Amino acid sequence: SAGHTHKRVTENLGVTYYVNERFTQDYSGVSLKQVESSVEDDYISNLRNNCWKEKQQ
Template sequence: MPILILVIVSALSQIMVNSPSYTELIQGPVGHSCKRLTENLKVPYYVGEQFSKEFTGMNLKNLERSVEDDYISNLRNNCWKEKQQKEGMLYRARYFGDSELYQRAQRARTPSCAKLSEITASLH
């Protein structure tokens, strides 16, 4: 009996879950075939074939805002990771007195932080 209840609950949850309206470029076109760019920040994302019929006006603006918010959130997370990695390298270089590691850490790029700064500057 408990197994039957789990199967029924699982089946109902699968029926009630809607597929997302879009996927981001970093995820690739999972289930979506048409590539679009947001109007404001030109963030690439993929949508389904019926997208133009379903999303117009404010619905489209809200969806694009959501795409851009997700993109910025992802950049923030990646920027934080890049900074942590760079700081970790600098700490290890200082701790072990490794000048080569220190130089490598100084040259380490933080592309997500650069892109985030670029977007922040364009918004203000």
């Protein structure tokens, strides 16, 4: 979405996501890990959903 132009990659799974310019000021340590965990959870959920849809075809 608008303003989310800075590319980042999660440390664990290497999932790409985009943040605004203040992200590194607002998130670090535990809060960064929580954000990245949420990004990865969403990624895995979407992957599972897409796989399920393909199996239905």
